Amino acid sequence: MKILVCISNVPDTTTKITFTNDNTQFNQAGVQFVLNPYDEIALSRAIELTDGGNGTVTVINVGEVNTEPTIRKALAIGATDAVRINAAPKDAYFVAKQIAAYAKEQAYDLILTGRESIDYNGAKVAAMLGELLDIPSVSIIKKLEIDGDKATVEREIEGGKEVLTIPFPFVAGTAEGVAEWKIPNMRGIMSARTKPLTVVEAIEVQTFSDIIKFETPAPRGAVKLVDASDPEKLVDFLHSEAKVF
Amino acid sequence: MSVLVYVENAEGKFKKSIFEVVSYAKAIAKQMNTSLTAISIGNVAISELEHLGKYGVEKVLNVTNDKLKSFVNQAYASVIAEAAKKESANVIVLSNSFSGKGLAPRIGVKLDAAVADGAIELPNTDGGKFIIKKTAFSNKAFAMVEMNSDNKVISLIPNSYKVVEDNGAAKIEEFNSENKDSDFKIIIKEIVRATDKVSLPDAELVVSAGRGLKGPENWGMVEELANLLGAATACSKPVSDSDWRPHSEHVGQTGIAISPNLYIAIGISGAIQHLAGVSSSKVIVVINKDPEAPFFKVADYGIVGDAFEVVPKMIEAIKALKANS
Numbered sequence: 179m180k181i182l183v184c185i186s187n188v189p190d191t192t193t194k195i196t197f198t199n200d201n202t203q204f205n206q207a208g209v210q211f212v213l214n215p216y217d218e219i220a221l222s223r224a225i226e227l228t229d230g231g232n233g234t235v236t237v238i239n240v241g242e243v244n245t246e247p248t249i250r251k252a253l254a255i256g257a258t259d260a261v262r263i264n265a266a267p268k269d270a271y272f273v274a275k276q277i278a279a280y281a282k283e284q285a286y287d288l289i290l291t292g293r294e295s296i297d298y299n300g301a302k303v304a305a306m307l308g309e310l311l312d313i314p315s316v317s318i319i320k321k322l323e324i325d326g327d328k329a330t331v332e333r334e335i336e337g338g339k340e341v342l343t344i345p346f347p348f349v350a351g352t353a354e355g356v357a358e359w360k361i362p363n364m365r366g367i368m369s370a371r372t373k374p375l376t377v378v379e380a381i382e383v384q385t386f387s388d389i390i391k392f393e394t395p396a397p398r399g400a401v402k403l404v405d406a407s408d409p410e411k412l413v414d415f416l417h418s419e420a421k422v423f
Numbered sequence: 424m425s426v427l428v429y430v431e432n433a434e435g436k437f438k439k440s441i442f443e444v445v446s447y448a449k450a451i452a453k454q455m456n457t458s459l460t461a462i463s464i465g466n467v468a469i470s471e472l473e474h475l476g477k478y479g480v481e482k483v484l485n486v487t488n489d490k491l492k493s494f495v496n497q498a499y500a501s502v503i504a505e506a507a508k509k510e511s512a513n514v515i516v517l518s519n520s521f522s523g524k525g526l527a528p529r530i531g532v533k534l535d536a537a538v539a540d541g542a543i544e545l546p547n548t549d550g551g552k553f554i555i556k557k558t559a560f561s562n563k564a565f566a567m568v569e570m571n572s573d574n575k576v577i578s579l580i581p582n583s584y585k586v587v588e589d590n591g592a593a594k595i596e597e598f599n600s601e602n603k604d605s606d607f608k609i610i611i612k613e614i615v616r617a618t619d620k621v622s623l624p625d626a627e628l629v630v631s632a633g634r635g636l637k638g639p640e641n642w643g644m645v646e647e648l649a650n651l652l653g654a655a656t657a658c659s660k661p662v663s664d665s666d667w668r669p670h671s672e673h674v675g676q677t678g679i680a681i682s683p684n685l686y687i688a689i690g691i692s693g694a695i696q697h698l699a700g701v702s703s704s705k706v707i708v709v710i711n712k713d714p715e716a717p718f719f720k721v722a723d724y725g726i727v728g729d730a731f732e733v734v735p736k737m738i739e740a741i742k743a744l745k746a747n748s
C-alpha cells in the first residue's frame with residue numbers, strides 16, 4: 179500500500195489573527211506554525227494502515243523552505259519520506275495542481291488530505307485532486323477501513339452519515355474520528371533528521387482568484403449579565419429583545 | 424450568461440438552506456441582469472420543484488436518471504458542469520453543505536472557474552470586479568476574494584443569507600446527461616439519517632455544553648432545553664473526545680463551524696479553538712459558574728452561576744412562555 183498524505187503548515191490554533199499592509203497580509207510576526215491538525219489525523223491513519231512494513235507513507239507539502247520544521251514533524255510522527263514542492267501556496271487550486279502533477283507519476287493507492295486547512299478553511303484540495311487525477315474523492319470522512327482492493331469509508335452528512343465503498347486509488351479528506359493524534363517519540367524524532375526529504379520545483383499554474391483584503395469581525399457589545407437567581411429574565415431577554423425564539 | 428443554482432435535496436425535499444441558496448443566486452442574477460436556472464438531481468416531486476419559482480427560479484433542469492438517484496460527487500459534478508455549459512451559465516451557486524464541499528471544487532476544475540467556498544454575503548461587483556466575502560482563519564477573520572475567471576463557482580454557508588420570496592413560476596425541463604462509467608466508482612452502502620433531530624450545520628438555534636457538565640449522565644437537561652426550543656445540540660472537543668457525546672456534535676476549530684441565530688454555551692470555558700467554530704453565531708448566551716471564563720468576553724447575554732441550577736429554571740421559564748403564547 180502506497181499512501182500520499184498532503185500536509186499544510188498553518189498558524190497554531192491559539193494564534194491571535196491580525197493583518198498588516200492595510201489588511202492585505204496575514205501578520206506572521208510572533209506566530210508559531212504547526213502541522214494542520216486534520217492532516218495529523220490523516221497521517222496517523224496512514225501510519226496505522228501501513229504498520230508492520232505493510233507499505234509506505236509519503237508526506238507532501240507545497241511550501242517554501244520555512245515549512246521544513248513541519249515536514250520534519252510529520253517524519254518524526256512516522257512518515258517514510260517527504261516531498262516539498264518549492265513554492266508559496268497561492269490558493270487551493272494552485273496546491274492541488276502541484277500535488278496532482280507530482281502524484282500522476284507515482285501511482286499511489288490512496289491520497290489523504292485533512293478535511294480543511296485551518297487557515298483558509300477551503301476544504302477544496304481533496305476534491306480538486308480527485309478531479310485533476312480523474313479518481314473518486316470524498317471530502318470529509320470520519321472512518322476509513324481497508325478491505326482488499328477497496329476501502330470502506332464513513333462520510334458525514336447533515337444529521338447523519340453515509341457508508342461508502344470505494345476502489346483504490348482515491349482521495350479522501352479526514353476529520354476527527356479517523357484516527358487519534360499521534361505524538362512523536364524520541365526514536366521518531368531522531369530518525370526524522372535522516373529520512374529523505376526531496377525538494378521538487380513547482381510547475382507553472384494560472385490561478386483564478388486572489389485574496390485582496392482581510393477583515394476582522396466587529397467586536398460584540400458588552401455582555402448583558404442576568405442574576406443567577408433570575409433565569410426567567412434571561413429567557414425574557416431572548417424572547418422579547420433578541421427575538422431568537 | 425446566466426446563473427445556475429444546484430438545489431440539493433434531502434430525501435426528495437428541499438431544506439430551508441436550499442431556499443437561502445436560491446434566494447442568494449436570484450440576487451446575483453439580478454445584479455448581473457440575467458436569468459436564474461436551477462438544477463435538481465434525483466427523485467424530487469414536480470410540485471416541490473415548482474415551488475422553487477416562489478424564490479425566483481425561472482427554469483428547473485430536472486435530472487431523474489436512475490443512475491443518479493443518490494449523491495456521488497464525481498457524477499453530480501459532471502452533470503452540473505454539463506448543465507452550466509448548456510445554459511451558458513457562468514456563475515454556479517450551491518450550498519456549502521457536506522455534499523457541496525465535495526462538489527464545488529470539482530465543478531471549478533471542470534469549468535476553469537474560481538471557487539469561492541463558504542461565501543457569507545452577496546458579491547461586490549463594483550467596477551466590473553467580482554469580490555466575495557468568506558470566512559477565514561477558522562472564523563477569526565474574513566477574506567475578500569476577487570474571482571478573476573469568466574466562470575465562477577460559489578458555495579454559500581447555511582444560515583448566512585435570508586430567504587427572499589420573489590413570486591414567479593418555474594418551468595420544469597427534463598435534462599439528460601452523459602456520464603462516464605468511471606464517475607460511478609463510489610458505491611453507497613448505507614445512509615443513516617437521524618430524522619428526529621435537528622441537524623447541527625443547518626440549525627438556527629443550538630444548545631451546547633462542555634466539560635462543566637461533569638459527565639454524560641447530565642446531558643438530560645441539555646437535550647430537554649434543545650427539544651423545547653427545536654434546537655440542535657453541540658459540545659466542546661473534550662466532551663466528544665471522552666465519548667460523552669458523538670464527534671458529530673463537536674464544534675470549534677477542529678470540529679464544525681456553525682453560525683446559528685442563537686448559541687447557548689453551558690459549562691464551556693470559551694477557549695480560542697472553541698470560539699473559532701461558534702463566534703459567528705448571531706446571539707451568544709453563556710452560562711458558566713466562573714465569572715472570569717473567557718466566553719463572557721464574546722457573549723451577548725450571560726449568567727454567572729451553576730448550570731445545574733440555572734438550566735432547569737430556564738427550562739421552566741420557557742415552558743411557561745410557551746404555555747402563555
Ligand SMILES: Cc1cc2nc3c(=O)[nH]c(=O)nc-3n(C[C@H](O)[C@H](O)[C@H](O)COP(=O)(O)OP(=O)(O)OC[C@H]3O[C@@H](n4cnc5c(N)ncnc54)[C@H](O)[C@@H]3O)c2cc1C
Pocket residue numbers: 191215632633634635636658659660661662673674675676677678689690691692693694695696697700710711712713716728729730731
Ligand atoms: C489543536 C487544538 C484544537 C482544538 N480544537 C477544539 C475545538 O474544535 N473545539 C473545542 O471545543 N475545543 C478545542 N480544543 C480544546 C480547547 O483548547 C479547550 O480545551 C476546550 O474547548 C475546553 O472545553 P470545555 O470548555 O468544555 O472545558 P473546560 O475548559 O474544562 O471548561 C469547563 C467550564 O465549565 C465551567 N463549569 C464547571 N462547572 C460548572 C457548573 N456546575 N456550572 C457552570 N459552569 C461550570 C468552568 O468554569 C469552565 O469554564 C482544541 C485544542 C487544541 C490544542
Ligand SMILES: Nc1ncnc2c1ncn2[C@@H]1O[C@H](COP(=O)(O)O)[C@@H](O)[C@H]1O
Pocket residue numbers: 183184185186187214216217238239240241267270273290291292293294295296298299300301302303304
Ligand atoms: N500547501 C499545502 N501543501 C500540501 N497540502 C496542502 C496544502 N494546503 C492544503 N493542503 C491539504 O489540503 C487540505 C485541505 O486544505 P484546504 O482546501 O486549503 O482547506 C489540507 O488539510 C491539506 O491536507
